[in-house]
Amino acid sequence: MRLWQKIFLPSAALTMAGIFVIAMSLVVRSHTLQLMAQKEAVMSDSSKIMTELERTLEERKRGYFLSSAIMEELLVSSCREMTDETTEVSVRLLRENPYEGKDDNFICLKENGIIYLQTTAFLSGELWQINIEKNMQPLLERFQEEVRTVQAYGVVVSMAISVFLLILSVGITRPVKKMEEATKRISAGDYSYRIAYKGSDELSELSQRMNEMAAHIETDTDYIEKVSENRRKFIADMTHELKTPLTSILGFADVLRIKPDISDEERRDYADIIFTEAERLKLLSSRLMELITISETKLQMVPVDIARLLAREAEMYRPVSGKAGVLLTLDLEPAVILAEETLLATLFVNLIDNARKASAPGKTIHISSRREDARALIQVADQGIGIPEEQIAYVTEAFYMVDKARTRKAGGAGIGLALCKAIAAAHHGELTIESKVNAGTTVTVSIPLYESGSEDQG
Amino acid sequence: MKGKGIIITAIVCALLITAGTFGISLLYQTIFQPESLMEERSDSETGWREAKQAYGREVLYPFSCALESGVIAETDGAYLLLDSCHTRPSVYLPLLELAGLEFSDLETANVATYQYQSDTVEADRYGMQYLFHVRLPQSDGERSLIIAVDREFIPVLTLYGTEKVLYPEGDSVDVHTLEQGTLSEALFEYAGKIDDILVLQAAYNSLMIAALECLPAEEEHPTGSLRGYCAHGEWQMYSDSSMAAYVCILEDCNFVLYYDVSDGTFCGYSIAFNDLR
Numbered sequence: 001m002r003l004w005q006k007i008f009l010p011s012a013a014l015t016m017a018g019i020f021v022i023a024m025s026l027v028v029r030s031h032t033l034q035l036m037a038q039k040e041a042v043m044s045d046s047s048k049i050m051t052e053l054e055r056t057l058e059e060r061k062r063g064y065f066l067s068s069a070i071m072e073e074l075l076v077s078s079c080r081e082m083t084d085e086t087t088e089v090s091v092r093l094l095r096e097n098p099y100e101g102k103d104d105n106f107i108c109l110k111e112n113g114i115i116y117l118q119t120t121a122f123l124s125g126e127l128w129q130i131n132i133e134k135n136m137q138p139l140l141e142r143f144q145e146e147v148r149t150v151q152a153y154g155v156v157v158s159m160a161i162s163v164f165l166l167i168l169s170v171g172i173t174r175p176v177k178k179m180e181e182a183t184k185r186i187s188a189g190d191y192s193y194r195i196a197y198k199g200s201d202e203l204s205e206l207s208q209r210m211n212e213m214a215a216h217i218e219t220d221t222d223y224i225e226k227v228s229e230n231r232r233k234f235i236a237d238m239t240h241e242l243k244t245p246l247t248s249i250l251g252f253a254d255v256l257r258i259k260p261d262i263s264d265e266e267r268r269d270y271a272d273i274i275f276t277e278a279e280r281l282k283l284l285s286s287r288l289m290e291l292i293t294i295s296e297t298k299l300q301m302v303p304v305d306i307a308r309l310l311a312r313e314a315e316m317y318r319p320v321s322g323k324a325g326v327l328l329t330l331d332l333e334p335a336v337i338l339a340e341e342t343l344l345a346t347l348f349v350n351l352i353d354n355a356r357k358a359s360a361p362g363k364t365i366h367i368s369s370r371r372e373d374a375r376a377l378i379q380v381a382d383q384g385i386g387i388p389e390e391q392i393a394y395v396t397e398a399f400y401m402v403d404k405a406r407t408r409k410a411g412g413a414g415i416g417l418a419l420c421k422a423i424a425a426a427h428h429g430e431l432t433i434e435s436k437v438n439a440g441t442t443v444t445v446s447i448p449l450y451e452s453g454s455e456d457q458g
Numbered sequence: 459m460k461g462k463g464i465i466i467t468a469i470v471c472a473l474l475i476t477a478g479t480f481g482i483s484l485l486y487q488t489i490f491q492p493e494s495l496m497e498e499r500s501d502s503e504t505g506w507r508e509a510k511q512a513y514g515r516e517v518l519y520p521f522s523c524a525l526e527s528g529v530i531a532e533t534d535g536a537y538l539l540l541d542s543c544h545t546r547p548s549v550y551l552p553l554l555e556l557a558g559l560e561f562s563d564l565e566t567a568n569v570a571t572y573q574y575q576s577d578t579v580e581a582d583r584y585g586m587q588y589l590f591h592v593r594l595p596q597s598d599g600e601r602s603l604i605i606a607v608d609r610e611f612i613p614v615l616t617l618y619g620t621e622k623v624l625y626p627e628g629d630s631v632d633v634h635t636l637e638q639g640t641l642s643e644a645l646f647e648y649a650g651k652i653d654d655i656l657v658l659q660a661a662y663n664s665l666m667i668a669a670l671e672c673l674p675a676e677e678e679h680p681t682g683s684l685r686g687y688c689a690h691g692e693w694q695m696y697s698d699s700s701m702a703a704y705v706c707i708l709e710d711c712n713f714v715l716y717y718d719v720s721d722g723t724f725c726g727y728s729i730a731f732n733d734l735r
Contacts, residue, residue: 024482027490031492099503104502105499106499108493108497109495125517154478154482
């Protein structure tokens, strides 16, 4: 049974029952009152007849007694005078007591619709029974007619109310039907489906809540899909990056194993290649390990002056950059942040190394730090080849390489910037990149300044 | 599926309306029971039995009932009876004789005089004025005579003998209808004696004329007399263990002959008659 039927049928049943019971009660009450009025009228007639009789008797009799013939004549004529033409009156002289314990006065309604009233009275020395009969058949027939009228009106009114209740119940359950359709579509995967609603009743509020729920599901589903896609891509990239050095290692190892006549020079070259690729694998695996574990490891945060740290790391890197013909310049303003120094050092070295790789000999890498709006800003700016604008958003993804050949040649695997972003995030910081092709790239790291008494923020 | 649901709902709805429609009649017949509404019974037998007894006592013992109900009140006027006897000897002397008394007895008797009170039916409509209660001690017990007179001092009620004053407590009055054939000759004779006493009195004659009007028109009737009317009237008898009253009813006229059960003789009469004449 549908909801509208569950609402409509009991409502209709109750309403009809109510109508019929009320109508019937009114009819019965009306009829009862009319009948009681008739009964009272007959009893009143009887009472008036008796009073009038006693008065007439007193006036009429010349001695103490009246003959039974005179009495009967008086009784009948008095009764006739006191009643209308619908009333029949008869009198009977009771020589003997006919009752013997039965009620001698009574009023009743006979089956033929006649009210029968019997009164017994002792008049002028004798016992008289006075019977009054009033025909109630027309009244009873009128009652039946009224019942039929109520039936007819009851049918019409019930039908009208049924139609109204039907429209009402269908109208009330329409939003439920819409919600049912919506849940069907949402459960089928159509998370963008929304229920149209009007008003502010409970069903409208329910529709609104369902729309909000669908929106949440849609957002969460998109997020999960994105995470899943990223993970899949990460694994594919990682597999690819691991496979490239392994291929070289396996290839040259196989050459060394199967080639019988190989010169010492060739052996040394092949061994160098194997060693270099293995080193690369080691570096790759350690960076992957850092990248994976950084978000899961509890960092040991201590106040660190980033100017001091940058200066130290730049100084340590200066031989490498010098070898590449790249000049390092520093502009450092002291700024203390809460950080794990080792990780932060890794972040800076990665940024400087990336800048060096992108820079041609003779170019300059400018390293700076400053405080701004309660944050420490660290910038590493190079004058290198730059990053195409459309790729800037992707360069912080793991294994993403703008120029794969160049990156691999430089010993990279596209993990550096992803690791930098992860380290910055671990320090409640952000990493932003501004770049212009053939003009250079500036990477800015923004980390909240340390304030005394806030050690627990990490 | 939806169409099927609508059809089922419409059918159920139609059934509800039908049930309601026919339910009206059923409900009406269940709730509305005109027979039980109208029926009402009561028993008034005790009431009319008491009324009958009271009425019977009133007929049998008119003096004590009048005294009890305050219709009469004692007054000075013992001389009134003697005066009446002097004024209407043709009535009172035969009447005393009928009662077994002599005029001289009245001089030694204890006579109480009662006056009918105004605003009573007896005084206003039947014209009764005085009632004399004569008590005469005798060797075999007290003998009493009750005479009620109208405004013309005609004795319209006379009752004599022993113990005729107060009705016996606890005794019940029986009422019977008598057929003409059952009446004794003694009754007719006694009625004849009263005729003889009252034949010259106006009240008596008025009664006779009024009674004559009540007789069947197609029959030839001699001049009215109580004895004659005894043969035409309806008869009722009120009786207890000591007294009986034979009531002769001629339409709206009547007279009463009293009978002493213990003596087995008639002991009085009543021809009280109202002013309608």
